[in-house]
Amino acid sequence: MPIRTVLAVFTATTVLVITGLWVGNNVNLLPPGASSNASTYDELFKVLFSIGTVLFLGIVVLLIYSMIRFRRRSGDMSDGLAIEGNLPLEIVWTAIPAVVVLFVGLYSYDIYERMGGMATLNDHMAMDHGAMQQVSVKEGDTAGRVWGGIGVSGMEAAPGGPVLPVEVTAMQFAFIFHYPGSDITTGELHVPTGQQIELHMEARDVIHAFWVPQFRLKQDIIPGQPTVLSFTATRAGTYPIICAELCGPYHGGMRSNVVVQEPEAYDNWLQQNTPNSTNT
Amino acid sequence: MTLASPSDFEDNLQPQGWLRYFSFSLDHKVIGLQYLICGFIFYLVGGALAGIIRTELWSPMSDFVSRETYNETLTLHGTIMIFLWIVPVVNGAFGNYLIPFYVGARDMAFPRLNAVAFWLIPPAGILLISSYFIAGAAAQSGWTAYPPLSLTTPAAGQVVWILSVLLLGGSSIFGGINFIATILKLRRPGLKLMMLPLYCWAMLGTSVLVVLSTPVLAGTLILLSFDIIAHTGFFNPTMGGNVVVYQHLFWFYSHPAVYIMVLPAFGLVSEILPIHARKPLFGYTTMVYSIMAIVFLGLIVWAHHMFTSGTPPWMRLFFTIATSFIAVPTGIKFFNWLATLWGGKIALNSAMLFSCAFIVNFVFGGITGVALAQVPFDIHVHDTYFVVGHFHYIVYGGTVFVIFGSLYHWYPKFTGRLLNEDLGRLHFLLTFVGFNLCFAPQHWLGLNGMPRRVAEYDPAFTTLNQLSSVGALLMAISTLPLLINVVVTAINGKKAGDNPWNALTPEWLTSSPPPVENWHGEAPLVTEPYGYGQHLEAKA
Numbered sequence: 001m002p003i004r005t006v007l008a009v010f011t012a013t014t015v016l017v018i019t020g021l022w023v024g025n026n027v028n029l030l031p032p033g034a035s036s037n038a039s040t041y042d043e044l045f046k047v048l049f050s051i052g053t054v055l056f057l058g059i060v061v062l063l064i065y066s067m068i069r070f071r072r073r074s075g076d077m078s079d080g081l082a083i084e085g086n087l088p089l090e091i092v093w094t095a096i097p098a099v100v101v102l103f104v105g106l107y108s109y110d111i112y113e114r115m116g117g118m119a120t121l122n123d124h125m126a127m128d129h130g131a132m133q134q135v136s137v138k139e140g141d142t143a144g145r146v147w148g149g150i151g152v153s154g155m156e157a158a159p160g161g162p163v164l165p166v167e168v169t170a171m172q173f174a175f176i177f178h179y180p181g182s183d184i185t186t187g188e189l190h191v192p193t194g195q196q197i198e199l200h201m202e203a204r205d206v207i208h209a210f211w212v213p214q215f216r217l218k219q220d221i222i223p224g225q226p227t228v229l230s231f232t233a234t235r236a237g238t239y240p241i242i243c244a245e246l247c248g249p250y251h252g253g254m255r256s257n258v259v260v261q262e263p264e265a266y267d268n269w270l271q272q273n274t275p276n277s278t279n280t
Numbered sequence: 281m282t283l284a285s286p287s288d289f290e291d292n293l294q295p296q297g298w299l300r301y302f303s304f305s306l307d308h309k310v311i312g313l314q315y316l317i318c319g320f321i322f323y324l325v326g327g328a329l330a331g332i333i334r335t336e337l338w339s340p341m342s343d344f345v346s347r348e349t350y351n352e353t354l355t356l357h358g359t360i361m362i363f364l365w366i367v368p369v370v371n372g373a374f375g376n377y378l379i380p381f382y383v384g385a386r387d388m389a390f391p392r393l394n395a396v397a398f399w400l401i402p403p404a405g406i407l408l409i410s411s412y413f414i415a416g417a418a419a420q421s422g423w424t425a426y427p428p429l430s431l432t433t434p435a436a437g438q439v440v441w442i443l444s445v446l447l448l449g450g451s452s453i454f455g456g457i458n459f460i461a462t463i464l465k466l467r468r469p470g471l472k473l474m475m476l477p478l479y480c481w482a483m484l485g486t487s488v489l490v491v492l493s494t495p496v497l498a499g500t501l502i503l504l505s506f507d508i509i510a511h512t513g514f515f516n517p518t519m520g521g522n523v524v525v526y527q528h529l530f531w532f533y534s535h536p537a538v539y540i541m542v543l544p545a546f547g548l549v550s551e552i553l554p555i556h557a558r559k560p561l562f563g564y565t566t567m568v569y570s571i572m573a574i575v576f577l578g579l580i581v582w583a584h585h586m587f588t589s590g591t592p593p594w595m596r597l598f599f600t601i602a603t604s605f606i607a608v609p610t611g612i613k614f615f616n617w618l619a620t621l622w623g624g625k626i627a628l629n630s631a632m633l634f635s636c637a638f639i640v641n642f643v644f645g646g647i648t649g650v651a652l653a654q655v656p657f658d659i660h661v662h663d664t665y666f667v668v669g670h671f672h673y674i675v676y677g678g679t680v681f682v683i684f685g686s687l688y689h690w691y692p693k694f695t696g697r698l699l700n701e702d703l704g705r706l707h708f709l710l711t712f713v714g715f716n717l718c719f720a721p722q723h724w725l726g727l728n729g730m731p732r733r734v735a736e737y738d739p740a741f742t743t744l745n746q747l748s749s750v751g752a753l754l755m756a757i758s759t760l761p762l763l764i765n766v767v768v769t770a771i772n773g774k775k776a777g778d779n780p781w782n783a784l785t786p787e788w789l790t791s792s793p794p795p796v797e798n799w800h801g802e803a804p805l806v807t808e809p810y811g812y813g814q815h816l817e818a819k820a
């Protein structure tokens with residue numbers, strides 16, 4: 001290959017990679033994060049966005065370059081070169097996506113583990129060796145039948161103290177939150193910063209989904225199959241809770257808020273709202 | 281065997297002229313065009329429904345149609361576009377028209393089954409659409425029809441929907457069997473599998489997917505209809521049924537279905553590019569093997585649609601890995617297409633513009649697809665407008681662009697006349713700009729908090745939604761030059777001659793339009809359908 005071609009390819013690739021990295025790191029497409037999960041997510045997003053930009057731009061530039069450079073001049077009725085393939089080249093471009101995909105897969109596994117996604121795996125495996133069916137029948141409640149979610153129990157508690165459980169009931173077209181510790185029932189979720197929250201979710205009628213974009217978390221709420229979702233909020237503020245699964249005519253209106261408060265403000269709220277009888 | 285002249289055959293067949301297209305014709309070419317025209321009419325209906333959706337989303341309030349109507353509209357839009365436009369056209373229309381030529385046959389293996397397969401479609405489509413006009417009756421649970429929602433929305437509409445999808449699935453299975461039999465059994469003597477044009481391989485792979493996965497959908501929907509009509513409890517949680525099982529069964533068909541929609545498009549592009557770039561298809565063998573790999577992987581990735589459905593971590597991981605690996609065979613195909621163009625003599629006509637734009641759009645959708653395959657990424661954007669953006673880049677930017685490109689490419693074969701290039705470029709420009717304007721902003725909307733299937737949204741998202749709606753309007757306008765072009769050129773378009781593109785694939789080696797039984801004499805033996813460059817003398 002002539003040295004000029006090598007240089008041109010090298011320069012083009014470098015420019016491309018730098019552009020991709022720049023775009024991935026500087027173009028922000030996400031809303032501000034508000035959970036410990038979000039920063040991990042945003043890291044993954046940057047990496048995927050960078051790789052995606054490099055691949056997309058590379059292919060589009062190559063395509064447009066070919067369309068211009070190899071366009072048919074008027075009157076030219078001849079054919080192009082009779083090249084039917086090139087095994088080494090084809091191996092190279094089998095390898096490119098394979099390597100990219102392998103890297104992306106391993107990296108996103110790492111991210112998933114850091115989000116606490118693998119916690120249930122250990123749980124689950126342990127139960128598989130026991131009698132899983134019995135567990136699900138006996139305990140009736142959530143354990144053993146709970147699938148999915150992320151960061152499910154089994155993780156050690158976040159520094160903010162013990163895990164705070166909240167029961168979530170979804171129905172057409174509202175979310176209801178119940179705090180078992182203080183017997184508060186509310187339509188708006190209040191949580192303190194820095195403490196791990198564990199939502200135990202059940203649906204009354206059809207499938208709904210709990211989604212807070214600023215937390216980068218979503219979990220379906222499934223009738224007949226309780227699910228758990230856990231997170232730690234990091235930034236005070238009010239964020240939307242959005243139902244993300246088509247659940248009927250008012251699905252688009254099925255929204256609520258999660259109010260994230262500093263621990264003191266949250267304690268105040270707790271005090272004011274705890275029913276007197278159960279106030280301890 | 282000696283053959284009579286084509287006119288002798290025509291005398292034996294049923295109605296002549298345009299009336300043929302309304303008859304139970306057994307001619308694969310007539311059936312192919314029946315699929316195409318019928319599909320295009322449904323495309324216009326589905327497009328009108330998309331217009332309703334984008335009008336409703338012009339403002340953040342639910343203020344254009346009622347909420348129930350909105351859900352009916354999005355359900356019918358998805359169902360029509362998938363089952364009545366893309367699948368029938370990219371498989372039925374081009375498959376029926378081209379496959380017998382490619383294998384050197386005079387018709388499909390089972391012409392009667394073929395006609396039955398087509399004639400199931402118009403009644404199924406009319407049935408589906410008519411339910412829209414009975415107030416509060418059309419299905420409202422999306423094209424996915426997840427229970428328990430599909431068990432609690434108005435029953436009549438849901439049952440009509442099921443019936444219609446079952447008919448369409450049946451049609452699809454009949455077609456699939458026919459393609460497999462034709463490709464494997466009807467090849468003219470001397471024609472080996474590895475000599476076939478790539479579209480045959482794409483259709484073989486697609487048909488295998490159709491035959492393996494459609495029956496699963498049919499079984500699932502039959503159980504769902506029992507739940508609705510007979511109050512059984514297969515998917516009813518209050519009776520011990522399991523709603524997640526439905527999702528597994530549904531996606532066991534519906535993920536392969538996305539390949540049923542796109543593999544044939546890959547095949548069509550593989551025919552168009554070499555002809556207009558005057559070069560052999562690069563890497564024929566790896567192209568064939570990558571189709572097989574996609575078919576295999578396509579069958580084991582379905583649960584990537586269910587990452588938030590309460591799937592255990594091992595399942596999430598397995599499906600992440602399997603899904604990501606589809607990018608490998610898919611990537612090979614794209615690099616091979618680029619290599620086909622490299623060093624060619626590329627004619628930048630409408631067929632090519634649409635095909636090249638397909639590459640751009642599909643690469644974009646493929647990249648967001650690999651991102652979506654990563655569980656931690658998907659948990660945020662699942663069931664949002666990001667996913668809506670992703671699959672429209674694939675299904676519209678990919679398959680529909682290829683259908684348009686194919687129309688410009690094969691129209692001279694169908695009619696003997698060329699479509700007008702100026703109108704074609706206008707059509708391309710409007711479609712490309714409108715499409716990107718409509719669907720690119722949706723990725724941002726999804727990332728920032730707009731769920732899919734909603735009639736109302738956060739007012740902060742108004743501007744981008746309006747941009748998207750303007751794009752949709754451009755897309756609607758873009759069909760006008762296409763329609764004018766097709767109608768006007770059919771009457772007084774430029775005569776194309778038999779082989780306007782100087783192509784080597786078999787369908788161009790007979791007259792345009794072809795005689796009833798395809799060939800004037802014996803079918804030619806085409807051993808190198810992509811032999812551009814080295815066979816200059818042979819064409820002269």
Ligand code: HEM
Pocket residue numbers: 424537538539541542584585603604606607610645646647648649650651652653654658661662663667670671674675678679
């Ligand atoms: C590189 C290849 C692809 C990958 C890795 C991929 C991955 C995915 C994933 C993970 C989802 C689920 C997203 C979610 O709901 O959260 C999805 C959705 C979807 N994809 Fe793809 N995809 C690819 C190509 C395709 C193709 C070829 C088609 C169709 C021709 C397609 C059509 C769809 C559709 C229709 C949906 C949404 C289904 C629904 O929920 O209604 N995708 N894709």
Ligand SMILES: [Cu+2]
Pocket residue numbers: 208209243244245246247248250251252254
């Ligand atoms: Cu909802």
Ligand SMILES: [Cu+2]
Pocket residue numbers: 534535538581582584585
């Ligand atoms: Cu899929």
